[in-house]
Amino acid sequence: MTVDxxxxxxTITAPRERRPTRKRLKTLSTTDKVVLGMMVGIPTLIEACLxxxxxxxxxxxxxxxxxxxxxxTNITSAGISNYTYIFTNYPSFWPAVLHNLIWLVFxxxxxxxxxxxxxxxxDRKIRFTRIYQSIFxxxxxxxxxLIGIIWQLxxxxxxxxxxxxxxxxxxPQSIDFFGDKSINLWAALVxxxxxxxxxxxxxxxxxxxxxxxxxxxxxxxxGATAWQTFTRxxxxxxxxxxTVVIVITIIEALRSFDLVYIxxxxxxxxxxxxxxxxxxxxxxxQDLGVGSAIATVLLVLSLVPIIIYLSRTFxxxxxx
Amino acid sequence: xxxxxxxxxGAQVDRRxxxxxxxxxxxxxxxxxxxxxxxxxxxxGGSATGSKTTTxxxxxxxPAPKAAFASVVAAFQKQSGDxxxxxxxxxxxxxxxxxxYLQGSPxxxxxxxxxxxxxSYAKSGLTLPLDDVWTKIGGNFSDSIAKxxxxxxGKKYLVPWVTYPxxxxxxxxxxxxxGYEVPVKWTDFTTLAAQMKKDGLIPIAFxxxxxxxxxxxxxxxxxxxxxxxxxxxxxxxxxxxxxAKVKDVFDHWNEILPYHQTGSxxxxxxxxxxxxxxxxxxxMVVGSDQIGAQLTGAQYDDLDFFAFPxxxxxxxxxxxxxxxxxxxxxxxxxxxxxxxxFLEFLGTAKAQQTYLGVNKADIATAKNADTSGYTPLQKxxxxxxxxxxxxxxxxxxxxxPAFAADVMEPALQSFISSGKFDMASVExxxxxxxxxx
Numbered sequence: 001m002t003v004d005x006x007x008x009x010x011t012i013t014a015p016r017e018r019r020p021t022r023k024r025l026k027t028l029s030t031t032d033k034v035v036l037g038m039m040v041g042i043p044t045l046i047e048a049c050l051x052x053x054x055x056x057x058x059x060x061x062x063x064x065x066x067x068x069x070x071x072x073t074n075i076t077s078a079g080i081s082n083y084t085y086i087f088t089n090y091p092s093f094w095p096a097v098l099h100n101l102i103w104l105v106f107x108x109x110x111x112x113x114x115x116x117x118x119x120x121x122x123d124r125k126i127r128f129t130r131i132y133q134s135i136f137x138x139x140x141x142x143x144x145x146l147i148g149i150i151w152q153l154x155x156x157x158x159x160x161x162x163x164x165x166x167x168x169x170x171x172p173q174s175i176d177f178f179g180d181k182s183i184n185l186w187a188a189l190v191x192x193x194x195x196x197x198x199x200x201x202x203x204x205x206x207x208x209x210x211x212x213x214x215x216x217x218x219x220x221x222x223g224a225t226a227w228q229t230f231t232r233x234x235x236x237x238x239x240x241x242x243t244v245v246i247v248i249t250i251i252e253a254l255r256s257f258d259l260v261y262i263x264x265x266x267x268x269x270x271x272x273x274x275x276x277x278x279x280x281x282x283x284x285x286q287d288l289g290v291g292s293a294i295a296t297v298l299l300v301l302s303l304v305p306i307i308i309y310l311s312r313t314f315x316x317x318x319x320x
Numbered sequence: 321x322x323x324x325x326x327x328x329x330g331a332q333v334d335r336r337x338x339x340x341x342x343x344x345x346x347x348x349x350x351x352x353x354x355x356x357x358x359x360x361x362x363x364x365g366g367s368a369t370g371s372k373t374t375t376x377x378x379x380x381x382x383p384a385p386k387a388a389f390a391s392v393v394a395a396f397q398k399q400s401g402d403x404x405x406x407x408x409x410x411x412x413x414x415x416x417x418x419x420x421y422l423q424g425s426p427x428x429x430x431x432x433x434x435x436x437x438x439x440s441y442a443k444s445g446l447t448l449p450l451d452d453v454w455t456k457i458g459g460n461f462s463d464s465i466a467k468x469x470x471x472x473x474g475k476k477y478l479v480p481w482v483t484y485p486x487x488x489x490x491x492x493x494x495x496x497x498x499g500y501e502v503p504v505k506w507t508d509f510t511t512l513a514a515q516m517k518k519d520g521l522i523p524i525a526f527x528x529x530x531x532x533x534x535x536x537x538x539x540x541x542x543x544x545x546x547x548x549x550x551x552x553x554x555x556x557x558x559x560x561x562x563x564a565k566v567k568d569v570f571d572h573w574n575e576i577l578p579y580h581q582t583g584s585x586x587x588x589x590x591x592x593x594x595x596x597x598x599x600x601x602x603x604m605v606v607g608s609d610q611i612g613a614q615l616t617g618a619q620y621d622d623l624d625f626f627a628f629p630x631x632x633x634x635x636x637x638x639x640x641x642x643x644x645x646x647x648x649x650x651x652x653x654x655x656x657x658x659x660x661x662f663l664e665f666l667g668t669a670k671a672q673q674t675y676l677g678v679n680k681a682d683i684a685t686a687k688n689a690d691t692s693g694y695t696p697l698q699k700x701x702x703x704x705x706x707x708x709x710x711x712x713x714x715x716x717x718x719x720x721p722a723f724a725a726d727v728m729e730p731a732l733q734s735f736i737s738s739g740k741f742d743m744a745s746v747e748x749x750x751x752x753x754x755x756x757x
Contacts, residue, residue, distance in 0.1 A: 179585030
């Protein structure tokens with residue numbers, strides 16, 4: 001578009017001559033080149049500055065020791081000692097890896113399908129559908145501080161909603177949702193589902209609105225049940241949205257951080273890699289080497305699904 | 321840093337600012353300096369150095385202390401005619417950004433803490449010694465406060481401000497009603513706890529969801545069993561964590577662990593303090609800054625405390641845990657006469673009293689402060705701290721912050737839930753954290 005518009009003034013003033021369209025695209029004026037160069041160059045520069053350089057610097061830092069004070073020349077080489085520390089000495093590391101995996105499986109098996117189910121149900125033109133949509137989407141928009149208060153009110157063992165309803169609040173047999181190592185991860189996952197399902201629901205609902213109604217009608221005429229219509233017709237048609245939802249689920253599982261952080265800072269059964277990164281990098285307690293080593297592990301873990309996704313997408317593009 | 325995390329629903333909500341820095345991946349955080357290289361110097365703070373103006377960075381961001389600080393600054397400006405520009409930053413942002421702040425363009429004078437945290441910034445060269453200021457204000461402070469303001473090189477780097485004691489707090493009327501006596505020796509303490517349990521009370525109110533409160537019990541047990549000197553050396557990792565003395569601490573703790581309020585890892589300290597106020601619990605190891613602010617009205621008036629009981633007679637009850645807040649002078653800020661004059665002003669009883677105002681939880685560090693406005697609890701705290709031979713500052717102020725936050729606080733949580741403290745693991749993690757310190 002931009003090329004066409006930029007070229008037009010020239011074509012108007014120049015003597016009219018018939019040229020094949022293809023050739024016209026090849027001749028770019030200086031302005032075109034500058035505009036194009038900037039359009040490609042500025043995002044690349046921003047990307048390099050904000051993403052690639054920090055990522056590479058982080059990998060570099062993971063092989064050094066630095067408390068963040070003084071110039072970067074104070075960084076001393078640590079070899080692979082930061083990695084041996086997190087792999088062999090850091091008691092929170094392996095639980096964090098495990099919890100990230102549980103998080104991923106839980107989101108993929110429970111939270112995301114729940115969001116899809118909500119979307120499909122709400123798409124059936126039931127009464128008050130907009131109100132339901134707002135209710136389910138609300139958690140996505142709430143600020144972290146509010147989410148902290150809400151779940152504190154629900155889960156607190158001294159005066160929380162659940163324990164109060166069960167009549168055991170403040171008693172020795174009360175359920176300690178935040179503090180009990182064996183259940184707090186699941187309590188956090190319920191809270192995460194509460195948010196994630198609403199997010200997936202809105203995405204999916206938007207996709208469902210785009211599905212051609214005649215497809216559904218044809219299926220109905222052929223006597224397909226609602227389940228058959230969804231699995232055989234709607235779901236395959238929704239392929240692009242499905243991909244987005246899968247990618248979002250993976251990203252959410254890997255970067256998940258805020259919920260465990262507001263619950264207890266990411267300790268005592270709620271260790272997640274992202275929380276450990278922050279614990280090691282923030283404030284005075286900076287151990288940039290160890291924090292960067294964990295960040296690098298997280299980066300490598302994130303690259304696996306991204307590479308699989310990208311290579312599949314590109315392969316398809318080529319064949320189509 | 322207990323008092324700086326005392327919000328309604330615990331530590332972490334306050335820290336949401338962290339998210340802004342962490343963003344989607346923690347990677348960006350690690351590369352803050354590289355980012356700075358890309359985008360130019362991004363660290364804020366104003367060091368506008370007019371002829372008669374200096375700047376003051378404060379992390380007292382809660383409404384009441386913020387207003388109190390404004391009146392302190394106003395009092396100084398009125399007295400000297402100089403101007404102070406007060407930059408208040410949310411306390412968690414302040415602490416989380418302190419390294420960037422001090423290396424960027426910091427304010428001349430800034431709020432900070434005593435202990436290892438003061439010493440590490442003294443050693444870093446990012447702050448300046450205040451011996452000149454101390455020649456003027458030295459007479460206002462006791463020896464133990466002066467010692468707590470001195471760094472490893474023997475120079476003083478901190479102007480002390482307010483403080484408060486950690487102790488065992490209880491309800492006077494509950495003790496009177498049940499006929500309990502204040503325990504002095506360890507066995508008295510365990511017997512009393514057992515009696516309270518029998519009487520249907522929670523003997524020791526306890527909460528550690530915020531990670532730091534359990535440190536107070538550890539500090540006191542260690543100082544009572546192994547002495548102040550050993551405690552400080554252990555905090556500085558001059559002593560190993562993997563030794564019989566440390567095991568002794570946790571053996572003693574295991575004796576009283578059954579008397580602790582259950583479910584403590586999911587409880588915020590405010591709820592534990594409320595159990596004292598409601599007389600559901602008998603005792604609580606906590607700071608007056610916390611419980612004295614949490615309980616109000618009749619519950620506050622009913623509040624009293626006693627020293628952590630004696631365990632090893634060699635050490636008695638002479639060490640007191642009393643975190644001291646104070647001020648330091650940054651090297652990169654404007655080190656001018658006004659900054660010095662302001663620090664001298666802050667080191668007086670008058671300035672501290674202006675600040676304390678109606679505060680019922682903390683006390684002034686100046687020994688000549690007028691105590692007539694104090695509540696009985698504050699008066700007792702004043703005597704209590706004044707009589708101490710040694711003042712510890714709390715585990716997260718006395719040790720390397722990276723060690724306290726990443727190693728010790730999680731290890732204490734795991735001890736509380738399992739009754740086991742993995743000394744070998746803590747020692748090997750300490751070796752990693754204290755490398756090159």
